[in-house]
Amino acid sequence: MVRIQVLVVDDHRIFAESLAAALAAEPDVEVTTAGSGPAAMRSLERAAAGGRPFDVLLVDADLGRTGPDAAGRPPVRNRAAMAVPDPGADRVVDGISLVVGVRGAHPGVRAVVLAERDDPRRAALALGAGASGWVAKDCSLSRLLTVIRGVLRDETHLPPALLTGVLRELTAARKHRTESERLVESLTPREREVLRCMVAGLGRKAVAERLFLSPHTVRTHMQNVLGKLGVHSTLAAVALARRAGVGPVDLEEAS
16 A cells, blocks of 8 residues: 655644644554654655655644734744755744745645634745645544645645635735736846845945946946836845845855
């Protein structure tokens, strides 16, 4: 019998172990647990290297979070949680960022996000990050098994009550992304190069050294970038660039 290899990632150990035990009672399911994003990435790497890669990742939406914020959602412990996980690092990684990292490093793994509450915005973010499903933590075992087996058939699973809200969020995100892409396309090749340097966090002097330009010329390019993008700060320009899919320059490349 070919078993479905499942990795449960949750920093609440009792929940993770209880869920793993329940799933492992199924004859065709084998389960491993991890208590953090980096630990999950290490487990994925070991499994892949051993020739028994995981099939499904079940990850806590609130991974790496503590006490609630003003909206009732637990905040991430630190900002490192928003970065794509590095399997060798021990920093905090939130659930949706872990999905991004897993889909990039292990595209064959299907990710399902486990959530304590319905949240159309975060569910849409999870799907946009590459998740195949968003499921309530208190759903029945039979429902969760249906989702696990369904995502392996390339199905996408959402609670019916979330469908309208998620579609609205995805439509709005697509509209914003399209507008951002249009604005970025209005830039000259040199201005796009400067924008990528801005996304990488480089200041005017560093950009000038990298592109072999004078600081005055770089200042002019940066002003043109802000003007064409219709924003008034570097932070706003970087946010718009990221929505349009503009990544940072490779700082390790020889200039």
